[in-house]
Amino acid sequence: SQTIHxxxxxxxxxxxxxxxxxxxxxxxSNPNLYWYRQAAGRGLQLLFYSVGxxxxxxxxxxNLSASRPQDRQFILSSKKLLLSDSGFYLCAWxxxxxxxxxxxxxxxxxxx
Amino acid sequence: xxxxxxxxxxxxxxxxxxxxxxxxxxxSVPPYLFWYVQYPNQGLQLLLKYTSAATLVxxxxxxxxxxxxxxxxxxxxxPSAHMSDAAEYFCAVSQSRGSNYKLTFGKxxxxxxxx
Numbered sequence: 001s002q003t004i005h006x007x008x009x010x011x012x013x014x015x016x017x018x019x020x021x022x023x024x025x026x027x028x029s030n031p032n033l034y035w036y037r038q039a040a041g042r043g044l045q046l047l048f049y050s051v052g053x054x055x056x057x058x059x060x061x062x063n064l065s066a067s068r069p070q071d072r073q074f075i076l077s078s079k080k081l082l083l084s085d086s087g088f089y090l091c092a093w094x095x096x097x098x099x100x101x102x103x104x105x106x107x108x109x110x111x112x
Numbered sequence: 113x114x115x116x117x118x119x120x121x122x123x124x125x126x127x128x129x130x131x132x133x134x135x136x137x138x139x140s141v142p143p144y145l146f147w148y149v150q151y152p153n154q155g156l157q158l159l160l161k162y163t164s165a166a167t168l169v170x171x172x173x174x175x176x177x178x179x180x181x182x183x184x185x186x187x188x189x190x191p192s193a194h195m196s197d198a199a200e201y202f203c204a205v206s207q208s209r210g211s212n213y214k215l216t217f218g219k220x221x222x223x224x225x226x227x
Contacts, residue, residue: 006155043202043219044156059214090155098144098163098206101215103155 006104023091118218135203144206
């Protein structure tokens with residue numbers, strides 16, 4: 001069966017520090033991959049999605065970036081975090097775009 | 113652009129009572145619709161999906177949803193609430209853009225179950 005792993009579960013970072021969140025999927029090949037941010041009471045905001053290695057689509061302009069160095073690995077990064085980057089970050093995968101997305105357990109990011 | 117509206121950011125029911133969570137969508141093409149549940153500090157878990165087959169869709173944990181095209185609705189119901197149903201629920205619609213799709217989520221409905 002397919003599984004998705006996200007780490008770390010929680011992270012506290014100072015403003016201006018770099019960020020790297022990692023997500024890996026097991027048990028499937030060539031998945032579509034997604035990064036979302038969830039702010040309290042505001043639902044989910046799609047940040048990036050990827051249909052293959054090295055292929056990244058950005059949904060919103062921001063100081064975050066994403067990379068997909070391997071088929072089942074998706075990384076969310078920032079060179080300098082802002083206070084507004086705080087939130088709950090979720091990675092997800094799907095077999096195809098019109099198929100359900102399956103989510104990891106998320107990373108709670110707090111910026112001080 | 114497609115959108116999803118969840119009526120009621122917070123719904124409170126008694127244990128054993130009917131659960132009704134409302135979702136309305138807008139779409140210019142036949143949609144794919146989904147309901148997800150999120151427990152505190154966890155990711156989203158798929159409850160059920162509508163993909164243009166039967167209009168009444170049964171999901172996990174006793175939930176079901178009915179697709180009503182004339183009302184552009186996809187409300188989630190459960191006949192008898194259990195304490196373990198307390199969570200946040202998200203309705204989502206697939207959005208086609210060329211050959212690509214993405215999910216557009218509603219803002220969520222927090223379900224509280226009172227003993």
